[in-house]
Amino acid sequence: MPGRIPQSFIDELLTRIDIVDVIDNHVPLKKAGSNYKACCPFHNEKSPSFTVSQPKQFYHCFGCGAHGTAISFLMEYDHLGFVDAIEELAQQAGLEVVREQGSHTTPQAPREDNLYAIMEQANSYYKQQLRSHPDAQNAVNYLKQRGMAGEIAAEFGVGFAPPGWDNIIQAIGMDKIDLLNRAGLVIEKDSGGYYDRFRDRIMIPITDRRGRIIAFGGRILEGATQADGQPSGPKYLNSPETPIFHKGHELYGLYEARKAIRNPQKLMVVEGYMDVLALVQFGVRYAVATLGTATTRDHLETLFRVVPQVIFCFDGDRAGRDAAWRALENALPVMHEGREAAFLFLPDGQDPDSMIREEGQQAFEQRVASAMPLSSFMIDHLAQQVNIDTPDGRARLVKLARPLLDTIPDKVFRHLLYDQLAQRIHMKTSHLENLVDHAPTSTVNTQPTSQPAAGKKTPIRQAINLLLQSPALAAAIKDYGFLANTELAGASLLFNLLEILHQEPHLNTAALLERWRDKAEGKHLFKLAETQLPGTDEDLQQELLDIIQYLHDQLNIQRWHFLQEKLAVDGLDENELTEWNQLLKDNNGHM
Numbered sequence: 026m027p028g029r030i031p032q033s034f035i036d037e038l039l040t041r042i043d044i045v046d047v048i049d050n051h052v053p054l055k056k057a058g059s060n061y062k063a064c065c066p067f068h069n070e071k072s073p074s075f076t077v078s079q080p081k082q083f084y085h086c087f088g089c090g091a092h093g094t095a096i097s098f099l100m101e102y103d104h105l106g107f108v109d110a111i112e113e114l115a116q117q118a119g120l121e122v123v124r125e126q127g128s129h130t131t132p133q134a135p136r137e138d139n140l141y142a143i144m145e146q147a148n149s150y151y152k153q154q155l156r157s158h159p160d161a162q163n164a165v166n167y168l169k170q171r172g173m174a175g176e177i178a179a180e181f182g183v184g185f186a187p188p189g190w191d192n193i194i195q196a197i198g199m200d201k202i203d204l205l206n207r208a209g210l211v212i213e214k215d216s217g218g219y220y221d222r223f224r225d226r227i228m229i230p231i232t233d234r235r236g237r238i239i240a241f242g243g244r245i246l247e248g249a250t251q252a253d254g255q256p257s258g259p260k261y262l263n264s265p266e267t268p269i270f271h272k273g274h275e276l277y278g279l280y281e282a283r284k285a286i287r288n289p290q291k292l293m294v295v296e297g298y299m300d301v302l303a304l305v306q307f308g309v310r311y312a313v314a315t316l317g318t319a320t321t322r323d324h325l326e327t328l329f330r331v332v333p334q335v336i337f338c339f340d341g342d343r344a345g346r347d348a349a350w351r352a353l354e355n356a357l358p359v360m361h362e363g364r365e366a367a368f369l370f371l372p373d374g375q376d377p378d379s380m381i382r383e384e385g386q387q388a389f390e391q392r393v394a395s396a397m398p399l400s401s402f403m404i405d406h407l408a409q410q411v412n413i414d415t416p417d418g419r420a421r422l423v424k425l426a427r428p429l430l431d432t433i434p435d436k437v438f439r440h441l442l443y444d445q446l447a448q449r450i451h452m453k454t455s456h457l458e459n460l461v462d463h464a465p466t467s468t469v470n471t472q473p474t475s476q477p478a479a480g481k482k483t484p485i486r487q488a489i490n491l492l493l494q495s496p497a498l499a500a501a502i503k504d505y506g507f508l509a510n511t512e513l514a515g516a517s518l519l520f521n522l523l524e525i526l527h528q529e530p531h532l533n534t535a536a537l538l539e540r541w542r543d544k545a546e547g548k549h550l551f552k553l554a555e556t557q558l559p560g561t562d563e564d565l566q567q568e569l570l571d572i573i574q575y576l577h578d579q580l581n582i583q584r585w586h587f588l589q590e591k592l593a594v595d596g597l598d599e600n601e602l603t604e605w606n607q608l609l610k611d612n613n614g615h616m
Contacts, residue, residue: 039082065088074086088362096542144241150184152184205219226245241263242261242264242277277301282310295312295377304378335364337366339370367397403429419450422446422450486553491568493538495562496534496537501566501570
């Protein structure tokens with residue numbers, strides 16, 4: 026098992042590579058003042074809001090909020106794991122990745138390459154079984170019954186897992202049982218040993234956004250039973266969560282849709298992979314499916330990075346509308362300028378598979394074109410819960426809508442929804458927004474907190490911000506040890522930053538941030554790094570010195586008051602009395 030990649034190598038790598046070159050190889054950048062700009066690769070936009078700071082080695086999009094280092098960019102843009110991103114950057118920099126050796130080191134997670142390889146091997150086996158296994162005719166008959174053409178089955182790698190308990194184990198070998206288990210292809214018995222997870226099923230490979238197989242979906246064949254005559258598990262069975270498969274992030278058919286359509290303008294989310302395959306069969310190449318989970322914000326961010334419009338397709342029954350509402354709740358917080366969402370409800374008893382077979386591609390696509398906009402669906406859904414004809418009912422509608430509208434980050438889109446809501450209750454938009462802005466909301470958490478509100482510019486927060494903008498400023502701070510022994514919020518983080526930068530003064534912002542990637546403070550540091558502080562280097566350095574001096578003085582005052590109270594009650598020992606006098610002297614008797 027390879028050893029851990031040491032932090033020192035990551036530091037060196039991030040000082041050797043230039044984030045501008047890394048990103049420019051994927052997204053052409055243009056110089057804009059001291060930064061570089063481009064249209065964001067992570068969401069659809071017409072005006073560039075994606076900036077890259079060469080001094081910080083950091084990128085940030087003012088539209089969708091995407092941000093990070095060169096490592097983050099490759100992880101997001103190329104969908105690489107952390108280790109793969111490190112190796113890719115090292116190759117570009119002409120460096121060989123260093124790994125720690127010896128039993129005293131913490132082992133790095135096994136490389137994911139082996140899991141991708143085992144999934145490819147399994148897929149080859151399943152496809153071969155569809156062609157040659159004696160029981161494969163049942164699977165072939167089912168696919169024909171569903172109207173699936175051979176070329177579609179071949180394009181999407183459809184296969185067959187034959188009945189039996191250890192077919193995939195025998196085919197790939199017991200020497201790879203650990204990989205089979207980690208890939209989710211087998212299940213470990215309580216009594217020891219393993220058996221195949223997928224048995225007597227149509228097998229659908231699930232690919233990631235780079236086209237690598239990361240999971241399988243298995244559709245049970247009609248009549249498939251266990252030895253006791255009971256059905257062999259659920260109708261549809263997906264791979265479990267593995268190191269390379271996280272169902273809340275992945276979408277079936279996305280890779281294939283992007284491959285088929287050069288520049289897609291819309292993607293339609295349906296419920297299952299058989300719906301995707303049926304739609305493809307009839308020429309609708311822009312369908313994707315979630316994998317046994319509701320549509321998440323991660324799904325939506327992924328979709329909106331590819332297209333400006335997302336259409337949700339659901340059955341028109343109660344379950345379908347409930348699922349649509351959950352999708353809407355997750356969509357509102359990711360609705361930015363240039364993004365559009367709509368909802369298509371099919372007649373009761375119909376799904377995309379049956380619908381397109383019944384009426385054909387043209388009629389189905391007309392349904393897609395007339396899908397209900399998100400705003401209409403939201404207000405219509407809420408209006409059904411009130412009596413819109415009464416003042417009380419209209420007031421209730423506003424109360425129901427307000428918490429949802431408040432989750433929308435884009436001011437223009439939020440205003441347009443308020444405008445539509447105002448029309449529904451026969452009120453001027455400006456009047457409605459003014460009333461809402463000055464009305465208390467029952468959803469606000471009124472519990473006191475010991476932490477500063479997010480975004481509040483405390484002295485410690487500002488000092489951290491200054492160090493992230495210009496790590497070299499740390500060299501001017503000579504006395505900062507007092508920060509290690511205080512309970513002030515953020516003081517220990519500021520101390521750690523100063524300590525690291527004194528030990529390794531060559532670090533840039535990116536290298537500094539990467540040290541906190543998987544720590545609780547990481548997301549706050551990455552967010553702070555987005556801020557560009559005005560002023561010359563001399564101005565920023567003086568501001569940092571002033572903050573450190575202020576913190577030092579404040580802590581001295583707190584300590585003196587503590588000793589003063591103790592003196593009045595219990596008295597002070599000799600050392601404490603000396604400290605009390607010194608603090609008084611240092612502050613010229615103004616305690």
